[in-house]
Amino acid sequence: MKILPLAICLAVLAGVPLTRASASEPVNMEPERQERWNQIAQYLFGDRKVEPTETLIKLDAPKRAQDAALVPITLTMPEKNGIKSVYLVIDDNPAPFAAKFTFGPAADAGSVQLRVRIDTYTNVHAVAETKDGRLFETAAFVKASGGCSAPVAASDEKAMAGMGEMRMKFAEGAAAGKPVEATLMIRHPNFNGMQKNPITQYFTPPRYIDKMSVSSGNAKVFDLEADISLSTNPVITFSFVQNGREPLKVVASDTKDGHWEQGFDIPAAMN
Amino acid sequence: MLYAHMHISSFLKDVSGQPGIGAVSALQMSRRAALIGGFCLCCLPSSTAAATMTEVGPGIFIRAAPHEEAAAANHGGIANIGFVVGRDSVLVTDSGGSLTDGEWLRAEIRKRTDKPIRHVLITHVHPDHSFGAAAFAADRPAFVGHHALRSALEARGEFYQKRLAEVLGAESAGSVVYPTQEVMKDGAEIDLGGRVVRLSAHATAHTDCDLSMLDVETGLLFPADLLFVNRVPSLDGSLPGWLAELDKLKALGASRAVPGHGPPIVDMAPAMADLTRYLSTLSDGTRKAIASGVSIEDAARSVAQSERDRWVLFDDYNERNVIQAYKELEWE
Ligand SMILES: [Zn+2]
Numbered sequence: 001m002k003i004l005p006l007a008i009c010l011a012v013l014a015g016v017p018l019t020r021a022s023a024s025e026p027v028n029m030e031p032e033r034q035e036r037w038n039q040i041a042q043y044l045f046g047d048r049k050v051e052p053t054e055t056l057i058k059l060d061a062p063k064r065a066q067d068a069a070l071v072p073i074t075l076t077m078p079e080k081n082g083i084k085s086v087y088l089v090i091d092d093n094p095a096p097f098a099a100k101f102t103f104g105p106a107a108d109a110g111s112v113q114l115r116v117r118i119d120t121y122t123n124v125h126a127v128a129e130t131k132d133g134r135l136f137e138t139a140a141f142v143k144a145s146g147g148c149s150a151p152v153a154a155s156d157e158k159a160m161a162g163m164g165e166m167r168m169k170f171a172e173g174a175a176a177g178k179p180v181e182a183t184l185m186i187r188h189p190n191f192n193g194m195q196k197n198p199i200t201q202y203f204t205p206p207r208y209i210d211k212m213s214v215s216s217g218n219a220k221v222f223d224l225e226a227d228i229s230l231s232t233n234p235v236i237t238f239s240f241v242q243n244g245r246e247p248l249k250v251v252a253s254d255t256k257d258g259h260w261e262q263g264f265d266i267p268a269a270m271n
Numbered sequence: 272m273l274y275a276h277m278h279i280s281s282f283l284k285d286v287s288g289q290p291g292i293g294a295v296s297a298l299q300m301s302r303r304a305a306l307i308g309g310f311c312l313c314c315l316p317s318s319t320a321a322a323t324m325t326e327v328g329p330g331i332f333i334r335a336a337p338h339e340e341a342a343a344a345n346h347g348g349i350a351n352i353g354f355v356v357g358r359d360s361v362l363v364t365d366s367g368g369s370l371t372d373g374e375w376l377r378a379e380i381r382k383r384t385d386k387p388i389r390h391v392l393i394t395h396v397h398p399d400h401s402f403g404a405a406a407f408a409a410d411r412p413a414f415v416g417h418h419a420l421r422s423a424l425e426a427r428g429e430f431y432q433k434r435l436a437e438v439l440g441a442e443s444a445g446s447v448v449y450p451t452q453e454v455m456k457d458g459a460e461i462d463l464g465g466r467v468v469r470l471s472a473h474a475t476a477h478t479d480c481d482l483s484m485l486d487v488e489t490g491l492l493f494p495a496d497l498l499f500v501n502r503v504p505s506l507d508g509s510l511p512g513w514l515a516e517l518d519k520l521k522a523l524g525a526s527r528a529v530p531g532h533g534p535p536i537v538d539m540a541p542a543m544a545d546l547t548r549y550l551s552t553l554s555d556g557t558r559k560a561i562a563s564g565v566s567i568e569d570a571a572r573s574v575a576q577s578e579r580d581r582w583v584l585f586d587d588y589n590e591r592n593v594i595q596a597y598k599e600l601e602w603e
Contacts, residue, residue, distance in 0.1 A: 062568065066591040070598060072568040113566060146430060167602075171564050183564070185601065196426060233598065237566065 024140035025063040027123050033091065037125060037139075040089055040096050045135055050127060053136035055079070057086060057128035061140045068147030070231045071118045075126050080109040085129045088114070090229055092122035094148060094194065098229035101238075104220025108179035108239035112222075115231040117192070118144035148228070149194040159189035159232070164260035166250055170267055179239040180266070184214065186235075186252055192228035207256045209234055217246030242266060322348060324379050325535040328489040330356035330466070332383065333535035334376065338502040338583040341368055341399060347439055348372040350399040350496075350531055355486060356384050357463020363412070364392035364484060364493055365531075367403020369435060370445025374406040388412050390461055392470075393450060394495035395478045396423035397507070398431040400531070404448035415461070416450030417472045417480035424449055454482055473497065476513035477506070485523060492525035492539065500533025500542050503549075503582035506592040510554050510599055517547055549578050553589075557596040558603075567597045 041050050060074040077083045085102040086109075098116055103109040118124070125139045164187065171181035186209065193206035212224040221240040240248065247263040324332045333353035341347040347368030354376070355362045361380060367373035380388065388410040393401045395417065401424070404414055428447035435444040454472040461468050466488055473481040477496045484493040497516060499505075506513065521543060528539050556574035565573070571590040579585050 066571060067594045070567070070594055072566065074566075074568075115567070169564065181564075187602070233602070235567075235601075 024059060024061050025143075026141065027139035028141040033123055036091050037123060040091060040125075041137075044087065044089070044097060045127075048135055050135040050137050053128070053138055056083075056130070056136045057126050057138050059124065059126040059138050059140050061124055061142050063141075063143060065118055065142060065144035065147065068119070068144035069117050069150035070115050071142065071144060071147065072113065072115050073124070074111060074113045076111045077109050077128055082130050082132075083109045083128050084131045084133075086112065087125075087127040087129075088116070089125040089127065090116060090118055090122055091125065092120050093118065093229050094192075095228045097227050099227070100225045102223045102225075104215070104222060106216040106219035106221045106240050106243055108241055110179070110239060111237075113235075113237035115235055116229045117147040117150070117231055118142055118229075119148035120145060148192060149196070159191075162187045164188065164252070164258060166252070166260065166262045166264075168248060168250070168264040177242075179241050181237065181239045182248065183235060183237045184212075184250060185233065186212075186260075187233055188254065188258075190228075190230050190232050190234060194228075207254055207258075209252055209254045209258075212236075212250065212252045214238070214240070214251075215249045216240050217243040217249075219243050221248070322375070324353070327353075327529060327536040328486070328491050331486065331489065331491065331529075332356075332379070333529055334379070335535040336368075336399075336532070338532065340584075340587075341435065341438055343439055343443075346371040346375070346443060347399060347402060347435060348375070350397075351529060351533070351535065352376055352400075352403060353529070353535075354380050354388075355463065355466070355468065356386060357466035359464025360387050360389035362390040362392065362461060362463055362468065363388060363407060365394050365400040365403065365495065366391050366407060368399035369402045369439055369443055370405050371439070371443040372406075373403025373445065376403060377406050377410075389463075390415055392416070392482060392484065393420060393448065394482045394484075394493075394531070395480050396420060396427060397478065397496065398435055400495065401428075401448070402431070402435060402445050405445040408448070413452045414448055414450050415452045415454065415459075415470070415482075417482045418453040418455050419472075419480040420450050420482075421453070423478065423480045471519075473516045473519075474512055475509040476516040477504070478508045481508070481516070483520065485525065490525050490527075491536075492520065492523060492528040494520055494528055494530065496531035498528055498530040498533075498537075498542060499546055500530040500537050501583055502532040503578075503585045503588045504546060504592070505588050506550075506553070506595045510550060510557075510596045514547065514550055514554065517543060517550075545581070549575070549582070552578055553592055553596055554600070557593055557600050561597065561601050567594060567601075570597055 056079055058076040065071045075086055085100060087100045088098040089096050090098050101112055121143050123139050124142050125137055127135055127137045129135055167185040169183040188209050190208040191204045191206055192208055195204050197204050208228055210226055214221040247265045249263045251261045253259045322334050324334050327333050333351055335351050336349045339345055339349050341349055349368055352365045352367050367376050388407055389412050391404050391407045391412045391414050393404055393416040424447055432447055454470045456472055459470045469485045471483045481497050483497055526539055527536055529536055553575045560570035560574055571593040574593045575589055
């Protein structure tokens, strides 16, 4: 008997944001995986204590990636006002550090979503740093294969077309004074040095977005530092608190001196 | 006019003399892998029905494959394969999903004719259609493919080979065979001796290297994986592109076809209608999800679920199809 996931269908039709039961697989406790995480934590945070949490940060990742080059990740921070920054780490990617969001005064730090490449079966860790300087981690196990070297497009030239083009989508139904959810899309191949050019058969040198900054007027929403694991054409969903009628400003740069800036007017209905 | 028709020798670019590729470092080699391309090579088959050839037209023999994932029990034989016999020679399309599958097909050909096997079509990059080609190496045929097939095989072939070897064993999996003759945008013809087939190199659709064939004498169309019947389609190219290529296939006016997956022969109209309905549902649902702000992971779980009971292996491919569609359509 096949059961149609009715609740999801209805939510799609109605355009209602979904609250999901977490479908993630629990962290893998094999000793070598734990040892790897200890090394990564030592590298990223030195001797600072990183405590496990089930409440301060939640990680939603698929158990098995349908597309290893585009694995959607949601980080949820229920105690959002106490959060200073969040880290995403993909333990067994060639460069485990994937992204760090540092929230500013215009942020609503309740959740962020991003898409990453995952190369192999791995634990994925999310770490929250609180404003009082403590570190908390949670993790999930993701089964994926070959995400890091998956080809980007038929040719590097095609992949680079429109590089730096940005779009911003604002969620509907936001009321004045309430946080607004926005989705930022940037065209960028995000070559991580592991894609082979299908025509020349040489590896395309790495070129990926490593810094992004979003502000509402003069107030910072977040700074993002990223490494090789963001998917091609990065898409990031976040929430911000409106600062009058000031447009949302995005500044992005990549590892090859690419630099892009764009302002987005907030739809009038939201003011 | 969609296709110009000329003799193959003038229209197929001979690439057999292409120089070798540059060397890469050991570290890079160890990291080398490629997208699975919608192919799960890890699931066990539900049955192992004995394969048989069906003569679907005069001199046209097809083995219809079960709707399974590649596994030791089916030797990777999960796609429809077969051959066409002309007065002078034999053409193979497709050749099989592994060396073992291809060897089986070659034996089936030799039970029926001693004519030389002069052409082996590789209709696209996917392993269930391309890995049988190695079984025909001794026949020294022209390996015929889309002009984009070589780069697709270069990007993914090694990864497919590795995964297939894990499932079937290295001897059974076989090796990557590159096209020795490429079909360019304006198509090509092959004369098997009093029997002409027309080849079309399609724009990006199921993959970026789809080749279809029309047997002129019988009017039978061989759309390969541009046509899935009963088995859920896998999207590995372009969704709007696939729908557009289906229109071009319909315009050829063939009434019957040999699908890449499904029965050995089907009536075109209902089969194309089913496929068009699935792809349109996928397209409409994904566009609606994007427009209403539904995230890619929620879209993956909800879009096209109305098609769930109509296709075998739906749950194994539909979510991935939605992700492929979403990342293509969100930039429209
Ligand atoms: Zn295919």
